Amino acid sequence: MARRIPPLNPLRVFEVVARTENLTAASRELHVSQSAVSRQIAVLEKYVGVELFRRERHGVVLTRAGKDYAEEIVPAFEAIAAATGKLTKASAQGSLRVRTYTTFAAKWLIPHLPDFKRRHPDIDVRIFNAVPDVDFDRDAVDLAIQFGDGHWPRSKTDLLFHDEIEPVCSPAYLKREAGRKGPEELLRKRLLVSQYRRSDWDDWLAAHRLQAQAAQAERMSFSSSILTWQAALDGLGVAIGQPALLRAELDAGQLVRPFGKPLKREKAHYLVRPEVQRESRKVMAFRDWLLESVGQDRNHI
Structure with a gap:
């Protein structure tokens, strides 16, 4: 049975927003507008069929399901970043x-x-x-x-x-x-x-x-x-x-x-x-x- 993996770009946006808990900070890190960040989050929510963030007056807050998802997704991206850094360091140094x-x-x-x-x-x-x-x-x-x-x-x-x-x-x-x-x-x-x-x-x-x-x-x-x-x-x-x-x-x-x-x-x-x-x-x-x-x-x- 094929693994069910969401589109990677919306998933990456989710990871940054979940980690920073701030749309402005996430848009700066990703070098895109806040509206683009919101659109990517909406794409991911539609794919998984679950609300991941609550839109509140002062920004966004992770839902319970969003927190559970973030606990799995954020470490995965940290592992990817570490592996990539190790690979590029090996070729650039030494x-x-x-x-x-x-x-x-x-x-x-x-x-x-x-x-x-x-x-x-x-x-x-x-x-x-x-x-x-x-x-x-x-x-x-x-x-x-x-x-x-x-x-x-x-x-x-x-x-x-x-x-x-x-x-x-x-x-x-x-x-x-x-x-x-x-x-x-x-x-x-x-x-x-x-x-x-x-x-x-x-x-x-x-x-x-x-x-x-x-x-x-x-x-x-x-x-x-x-x-x-x-x-x-x-x-x-x-x-x-x-x-x-x-x-x-x-x-x-x-x-x-x-x-x-x-x-x-x-x-x-x-x-x-x-x-x-x-x-x-x-x-x-x-x-x-x-x-x-x-x-x-x-x-x-």
Whole structure:
């Protein structure tokens, strides 16, 4: 048998009037007129078929039935308010939980985090690493930084930067392996490949019509981009780099871009947050800072 529950808006009005025992105070709390309060009470009385208030000269007074009803209804609304407060407090307070993948965390986010902490020393940031797409219902995080096309179910996104790739190597490797022959000589040597981005080399070569030059090159694979770039730093070969994540190494001259021919692709890095979410101060502070910092880096590259 279905439960018989009155319309919730009139019930909420009844709870406030019963608690305050004053139409004026109730109308202020509910941000409506006294006449609107009276109409809602009338709707509830019609639904339950019982008079809940007596209209007297100086206001309203609960009837005996109204008092009995209020003894059950007022605590129920207090429990609802407490549960809601607990839920919203959990999302608004505590640590800011950010999920991303290891390469972005190590090469961009962590080097930039000291600036965020200087601006917001009271916000504790916790970084969680994972490759699969975030599911905010399953994963206990507030935000995620993901790589993709910008379309994830039940999520809002902010574009950070597009996926731009090009070969990188150490200056010593370039001098030793290419010499005066030019950078294309590197394509005949050793190409360093990241397992998670196996198509990068082929995409870049095809975009610049250099497949033939690299047809016989040795390919050495690594389990992550970080390891691949470390191999390039150590002179093992030439790797496909993402300049946005290698800014420190490029600025310091530890890595060079021998071809100077970047390839900009469709996918990009995005900040992802739940579509339905209370925009807490910690979330908005991080989002504003991240977009500002990425914009500054984009202008630098």
